[in-house]
Structures are given as C-alpha cells and as structure tokens.
Amino acid sequence: xxxxxxxxxxxxxxxxxxxxxxxxxxxxxxxxxxxxxxxxxxxxxxxxxxxxxxxxxxxxxxxxxxxxxxxxxxxxxxxxxxxxxxxxxxxxxxxxxxxxxxxxxxxxxxxxxxxxxxxxxxxxxxxxxxxxxxxxxxxxxxxxxxxxxxxxxxxxxxxxxxxxxxxxxxxxxxxxxxxxxxxxxxxxxxxxxxxxxxxxxxxxxxxxxxxxxxxxxxxxxxxxxxxxxxxxxxxxxxxxxxxx
Amino acid sequence: xxxxxxxxxxxxxxxxxxxxxxxxxxxxxxxxxxxxxxxxxxxxxxxxxxxxxxxxxxxxxxxxxxxxxxxxxxxxxxxxxxxxxxxxxxxxxxxxxxxxxxxxxxxxxxxxxxxxxxxxxxxxxxxxxxxxxxxxxxxxxxxxxxxxxxxxxxxxxxxxxxxxxxxxxxxxxxxxxxxxxxx
Numbered sequence: 001x002x003x004x005x006x007x008x009x010x011x012x013x014x015x016x017x018x019x020x021x022x023x024x025x026x027x028x029x030x031x032x033x034x035x036x037x038x039x040x041x042x043x044x045x046x047x048x049x050x051x052x053x054x055x056x057x058x059x060x061x062x063x064x065x066x067x068x069x070x071x072x073x074x075x076x077x078x079x080x081x082x083x084x085x086x087x088x089x090x091x092x093x094x095x096x097x098x099x100x101x102x103x104x105x106x107x108x109x110x111x112x113x114x115x116x117x118x119x120x121x122x123x124x125x126x127x128x129x130x131x132x133x134x135x136x137x138x139x140x141x142x143x144x145x146x147x148x149x150x151x152x153x154x155x156x157x158x159x160x161x162x163x164x165x166x167x168x169x170x171x172x173x174x175x176x177x178x179x180x181x182x183x184x185x186x187x188x189x190x191x192x193x194x195x196x197x198x199x200x201x202x203x204x205x206x207x208x209x210x211x212x213x214x215x216x217x218x219x220x221x222x223x224x225x226x227x228x229x230x231x232x233x234x235x236x237x238x239x240x241x242x243x244x
Numbered sequence: 245x246x247x248x249x250x251x252x253x254x255x256x257x258x259x260x261x262x263x264x265x266x267x268x269x270x271x272x273x274x275x276x277x278x279x280x281x282x283x284x285x286x287x288x289x290x291x292x293x294x295x296x297x298x299x300x301x302x303x304x305x306x307x308x309x310x311x312x313x314x315x316x317x318x319x320x321x322x323x324x325x326x327x328x329x330x331x332x333x334x335x336x337x338x339x340x341x342x343x344x345x346x347x348x349x350x351x352x353x354x355x356x357x358x359x360x361x362x363x364x365x366x367x368x369x370x371x372x373x374x375x376x377x378x379x380x381x382x383x384x385x386x387x388x389x390x391x392x393x394x395x396x397x398x399x400x401x402x403x404x405x406x407x408x409x410x411x412x413x414x415x416x417x418x419x420x421x422x423x424x425x426x427x
Binding site for chain 2: 007008009011012013014037038041042044045046047048049050051052054055058059061062063065066067068204205206
C-alpha cells in the first residue's frame with residue numbers, strides 16, 4: 001500500500017481494522033504518527049458530536065407518538081377533545097354533503113407551498129423584540145396592493161411588527177404584515193389578484209393558516225399551530241378596504 | 245372477533261418502543277447536526293419516528309433499523325425543512341453550555357470542535373457524522389446518502405483533512421490534502 005492510499009484510508013477511517021491497513025500503518029513510524037494523531041482527533045470529534053444534550057422527555061414523547069410542534073405539549077385531555085372534534089366534523093360532513101367545498105387544485109396546492117416557503121424565508125426578518133410599527137407604516141405598504149386598514153378598535157389593540165412588499169403572487173404586488181400573536185408571530189399577507197378562488201387551510205409541521213378569497217384578492221393568514229387565526233381573520237376582514 | 249389484531253398492535257408498540265429506546269439519542273443528535281437547531285431537531289425526530297411507526301411493518305430486520313431511521317430522517321429534513329430553510333442558522337451556543345463539561349478549558353475545546361464541525365460543508369459533515377454518531381461503515385453511509393463508496397471515502401477524507409488542519413495546523417503539513425482523490 002503506497003503512502004497516498006494509506007493516507008486516503010487513514011483519513012477516511014482512522015479506526016479501520018483491515019489487516020492490510022494495519023500492516024501498512026505499522027510499516028513506518030511516520031504513518032503510525034499520522035494515524036495516531038487522526039485517532040486522537042476522531043476521539044475528540046466523536047465526543048463533541050455526541051455531547052449535544054438530548055431533551056429528557058423526548059423518548060416518552062416519541063413513544064406516545066406526539067405530533068411535533070413548537071408549542072406547549074398537548075395534554076391527553078386536549079387530544080380527546082381533538083378526536084371528539086374530528087368526529088363531529090366527520091359526522092357533519094357525512095350528513096351534509098352539500099357543504100363539502102371543492103378540493104384545492106394543483107395550482108392551489110402550489111400556492112400553498114409557496115406561502116409556507118415564503119413564511120419560512122421571511123421569518124428571520126421579524127425576530128422577537130422588534131418595536132411596534134404604526135398604522136401609517138402598514139398602510140403605506142398596503143397602498144401598493146390597492147387597499148388599506150381602517151383604524152378601528154381591534155386594530156388599535158394589535159402589536160404590528162413588520163410590514164413589507166411581498167412578491168408571493170405573480171403579477172401582483174402583495175403586502176406582508178406581521179403581528180404579535182398569542183403563540184408567536186402571525187403573518188397576514190394580502191395580494192390584489194386572486195391566485196386561489198377556494199378557501200382552504202395551510203398546514204405543515206410547524207405552521208397553520210388559511211388562504212381566503214378576499215374581495216378582489218386573497219387574504220392569507222399563517223401562524224404557529226394553535227394560534228387562534230379566526231380572530232385575526234375577522235379583524236382584518238372587518239378593517240380592510242380595497243381602495244381601487 | 246379475533247384477538248389477533250390487538251395482540252399485533254401490542255407487539256408493534258413494543259417493537260416500536262424498543263427502537264425508540266435504542267436509537268432516539270443517536271437519531272436526535274444526528275438531526276441536531278443536520279439542522280443545527282434544537283427545536284427543529286426535535287420536530288424532525290418526532291416526524292421521523294411517526295413515519296417509522298406508520299411503516300414499521302416494512303422493516304424486516306431490526307438490525308437495519310438505525311440506517312432505516314437515519315434515511316427517513318434525511319428525507320424528512322429535505323421534505324419539511326431544508327427546502328424552506330437555507331443552511332444559515334448558527335449552532336446554538338446554549339446547548340453547548342449545557343453539556344457535560346464543567347471545566348472552562350474543556351468547554352472551549354468543545355466549542356471549537358462544535359464550530360469546526362458545524363462549519364464543514366454539508367457534503368463533508370454528513371458522512372462524517374454518520375460515521376462518528378451512527379457508527380456506520382463506508383458502505384452503509386454510501387447507501388444512506390445514495391452515493392458510491394469512493395465518493396463517501398473521499399468526502400470522509402476531506403472532512404477529516406479540514407478538521408485536522410484546524411486542530412493541528414502545524415502538526416502535519418502534508419496531511420494529504422494536496423492530493424485529494426477524485427470523487
């Protein structure tokens with residue numbers, strides 16, 4: 001085994017137990033030195049990589065097959081309520097076939113994925129601790145989409161943190177507003193055209209939300225799972241006006 | 245009605261719990277290094293084990309469970325997180341400060357190592373961590389990463405070359421990096 005091959009194997013696996021490799025290492029003091037240095041390094045790397053503390057209750061949560069979420073853990077009672085609620089919805093749907101809305105199309109699902117991707121990309125820009133912004137600042141961004149928020153009582157109580165133009169919808173300027181929710185940041189996105197014509201839910205492992213046909217455009221609301229999104233939906237729907 | 249399904253469910257749960265006990269720590273640590281963030285790693289591990297539960301029947305041999313779980317983990321990371329989250333987030337210092345070392349020197353050493361591992365390009369970091377955390381052979385790593393064996397060997401070679409350069413900058417100038425084998 002030549003030096004190059006020896007080095008290649010030593011760097012790839014300093015603990016290689018193949019007799020041919022071990023003989024090659026023993027054949028020269030320099031090779032032994034390099035190998036022993038790599039083994040020391042490997043010990044340290046292995047120890048460092050394994051020193052990451054593992055959450056204490058993780059095994060129990062895995063065994064209970066809990067659904068991941070960035071929020072306080074679900075209690076078993078809440079799980080029963082969730083099951084009960086699902087049953088009620090299921091029974092309701094069976095008894096009322098006329099109420100079943102059209103399924104989202106492939107284009108709708110692509111827009112759904114675009115929305116989730118957009119929220120993940122933007123999230124670094126509105127980290128906790130930002131100062132509130134004024135309604136005027138929000139409306140100067142919303143103006144680009146052709147709408148504005150009226151200064152009503154509910155809006156006054158909200159803590160808006162971020163407002164910026166947003167290119168989530170093609171061929172239409174959008175506005176991305178972020179406010180403090182009860183579980184974290186809540187994104188409110190308004191676009192002037194209508195990429196989707198059917199209301200449907202947004203979901204991934206972390207976020208929940210909805211995409212809503214909204215006058216001349218769409219209203220999109222996304223927050224951490226468990227955020228009471230209806231509150232923000234009602235608030236925006238009552239305070240928002242298209243101006244053109 | 246036959247009692248067999250109940251028994252099957254119980255057996256499935258027992259098998260699943262054995263897998264959790266044996267492997268959750270390694271799976272979590274690998275997840276942590278993949279996404280460099282404790283909360284995301286936790287979500288990722290939960291997703292991974294949920295998937296594993298759903299398709300547990302497809303796992304023929306429990307000896308293959310570790311490679312199977314790591315493969316699911318990588319796929320879930322790509323599906324749920326990677327596409328939305330560029331590899332930007334720095335490793336969390338807090339978790340390092342929570343680690344087992346009490347001596348400041350040891351902590352500093354570990355911090356340096358953490359930074360060095362975290363700053364490796366993903367192509368080099370992944371096979372190295374599969375080797376040192378997962379204990380996988382080159383062939384197993386090649387299967388998990390869907391690469392050929394030579395490419396894995398080259399990436400491991402380069403990963404250690406980079407780390408060695410950080411920790412022994414003067415120790416071995418001809419560390420072999422001048423002549424990297426082709427992938």
